[in-house]
Amino acid sequence: MDLLHSWGVELAVHLQSRYSKHEEFFTLASTVADLHTTFFCLFPIWFHLRRDTGLRLIWVAVIGDWLNLVLKWVLSGERPYWWVHETHFYRKGEAPPLLQFPITCETGPGSPSGHAMGAACVWYVMVTAVLSIAAEKRCPALLYRLLQMGLWGLFFLVELVVCMSRVFMAAHFPHQVIAGVITGILVAEVVSKSKWIYKASMNQYFLITFCLTSFAIGFYLLLKTLGVDLLWTLDKAQKWCIKPEWIHLDSTPFASLLRNMGSLFGLGLGMHSPIYNGVKKKSATTALKIGSITISLFLLQLLNEWTFSSENHLIFYILSFCKSAFALLIPTAVVPWVLCRVFMGKTDGKNL
DSSP states (O other), X not given: OHHHXXXXXXXXXXXXXXXXXXXXXXXXXXXXXSHHHIXXXXXXXXXXXXXXXXXXXXXXXXXXXXXXXXXXXXXXXOOHHHHHHHXXXXXXXXXXXXXXXXXXXXXSOOSSOHHHHHHHHHHHXXXXXXXXXXXXXXXXXXXXXXXXXXXXXXXXXXXXXXXXXXXXXXXXXHHHHHHHHHHHHHHHHHHHTOGGGGGOOHHHHHHHHHHHHHXXXXXXXXXXXXXXXXXXXXXXXHHHOSOGGGOOGGGSHHHHHHHHHHHHHHHHHHHTSHHXXXXXXXXXXXXXXXXXXXXXXXXXXXXHTOOOOOSSHHHHHHHHHHHHHHHHHIIIIIHHHHHHHHHHHHHHHHHO
16 A cells, blocks of 8 residues: 555645646636535536435435545554655655645545545536436537537546545545545446435435434444544644644534534425425415525625634534535525515505
8 A cells, every 4th residue: 555655645735836836726726626616506506406416415415425434444544744754655854845835734544535525426416417407408419419518528527536635635545535536426327227316305414314323323322432533644644744823623524413413403404394295386476486596695704704613523513514404494494485485474464
């Protein structure tokens, strides 16, 4: 593995030296590839334009990130920014000059890449959704073929940029981002074929959230009992990150787990709340869709500004869960209900 890791470090150094002027671009690519973008930006848009695609986005993102967490614990992959300092592969004083950036110091294991995997999941769903819409509209064969080639070309371009950004940031080795892309596509394909997710009951949402959370925590406790420390990477991050303020609790495995489980639970609450059932048919008009998308995005950006102290880890994880749940409840139920009340109130007033 040391030889494979050394090749990855060489590529990272090459990217950092050749594309040093594009640091902001690669930072943006990594930021956009984070599943936070899916929950706070992409989901409200797709949910109101094409509800089944919005639901599939969340299920694929949550299941994919949960699997990513489990795989990271099993594979226990290194990260370049700490491996280069601890390996005995290089002679003394010959370690490559690997740079670090504000988003380099991830605290979890490195394999597979969560950003590459999440981006693959989400973009696979969006590309297949657009192609499905084109097929339903009876798009001419030649135009459909061109659209298909263009969208899949865009998909692989996006993945290439995301993978390059993660290697450039010294957060991942090349083989880790490749593994992330392949695993993400497989997860998206499998979950997308599961038709029951579109009609899942509140009990199913609760049960799946509980089971996934319990399995991850139980797996952690089991391995800890066997003497395996799954938080070994946190010590390495704290030791080798050049700036302590670059280490964030929200990049830890448990923070990611609670955010995703909160998102899934929030989706279930939104889909099965009484107010959602009351506005489901009324919110089908174009005006209400546009209004719901616009207001939801605005409110979610405000919610995104809500941050909390990480001094107490338990409270931090609970608040992360609640914030993620509310972020899904806003576009699915709260905003459409309020808009329907406003529009229906005006209509009733005119009828009087």
